[in-house]
Amino acid sequence: MIRLGVNVDHVATVRQARRTVEPDPVAAALLAELAGADQITIHLREDRRHIQDRDLQVLRQTVRTQLNLEMALNEEIVRIALETGPEQCTLVPEKREEVTTEGGLDVAGLQSKLTPAVTCLKQAGIRVSLFVDPEAELMKACADSGADAVELHTGAYANARGEKAVEAELDKLRKASAAAAGVGLKVFAGHGLNYVNTPPVVAIPQVEEVNIGHSIISRAVLVGLERAVREMKALLEN
Ligand code: PXP
Secondary structure (H helix, E strand, C coil): CCEEEEECHHHHHHHHHHCCCCCCHHHHHHHHHHCCCCEEEEECCCCCCCCCHHHHHHHHHHCCCCEEEEECCCHHHHHHHHHHCCCEEEECCCCCCCCCCCCCCCHHHHHHHHHHHHHHHHHCCCEEEEEECCCHHHHHHHHHCCCCEEEEECHHHHHCCCHHHHHHHHHHHHHHHHHHHHCCCEEEEECCCCCCCHHHHHCCCCEEEEEECHHHHHHHHHHHHHHHHHHHHHHHHC
8 A cells, every 4th residue: 555645835835825814724634633643744944934832742643643754954943853753754955046946966966964864763763764865876876875865856757748758757767666666666656747647656566655746735725615716605695
């Protein structure tokens, strides 16, 4: 059974648009768990554009499945992760000006910073995953860092148009998955996965976990809108 991590960052994005208290990603996480989510994923960005420190602290106390903290290789955030103790940390690259995480970690370039951070997190009992591009030749360096897992960046696959381009991206994901498992890494996947493009990814035998945010929250807005309007209408009529 593939584990589903539900990323609730986008709920926080709506809240932060008004700098208010709703919608609360903590409430969203609880509902996601009730619906069967196996994990709650959040990204505490350096610029705190969506998830706030308070969200991490409250989620740490309320999440009943497991908490997966996406984070940059940043001293302050590593310290927060060690203090909070999520079950899993996913190390991601972060650029202030990007709309979302654009590429995978530069594992080879970061090795001297990466290995000590991975060691620290693992010593605290936290599983460590590296968010990387689906390049088979990167997997050995990922394993050398001491990480437990890789999360293969499915953004290029999600953005590919046309059967040939999609198949080429899927092939990269398949080869990277096999290479990762070959060096003892667990294989996760995420970014841009939706109700249409997820099945071929989870059909890759090594893939154990997917982390999905935008498409689930987008769908939630649409399937929930009619009920929300009816409730307001009923309130006005009463
Ligand atoms: N996995 C990682 C490492 C991410 O950075 C993101 C985006 O925050 C996701 C999964 C979820 O991506 P999406 O919101 O496109 O489903």
